[in-house]
Amino acid sequence: MAEEIINRVAISKLKVIDLEDYYPKGDRILFDIKDWLLEGLVLREKEFRAHVSAHDWSQYQDTYVALHCSTDAIVPDWAYMLISIALQPFSKVAIIGSLGDLESILYADIISKLDVSEFEDFPVIIKGCSHKPVPSNALVLLSQKLKPLAKSIMFGEACSSVPLYKKPKN
Helix, strand or coil: CCCCCCCCCCCCHHHEECCCHHHCCCCCCECCCHHHCCCECCCCHHHHHHHHHHHHHHHHHHCCCEEECCCCCCCCCCHHHHHHHCCCCCCEEEEECCHHHHHHHHHHHHHHHHCCCEEEEEEEEEEECCCCCCHHHHHHHHHHCCCCCEEEEEEEECEEEEEEEEEHHH
């Protein structure tokens, strides 16, 4: 008769945290302002303001928006501020930067509010594989937040984790 297979991970005190579980729902949009600039390079205030006024901002309802300019134009800060004010009633968040920057900022906010008290004095695995774009910055921020509490921190999967930290014994 074959021996019974025991799932030691399931019966261990090991706790797994998967940042993918905290992924904010909503479309991500990269909003490029180059088309609102003269030849994609020069911001003319009157024309720029006209574009902002005429644009249908309601299409960004419940979205996350990253504002950027894909050309080498020098864009004054007030231009992005003007767009963000127009977006404010509709978008969940608007930032200046790439979609990667947007994800990092979203996760920084999530992690700052995350209650990690349940991980105190437990070995913790920060899950590595995900189907959603979890930024590396989020993994760094989470590991820093867990360090004062966790007994140990590992990265990856229970079957093949990489040890990162172990609390010294007193």
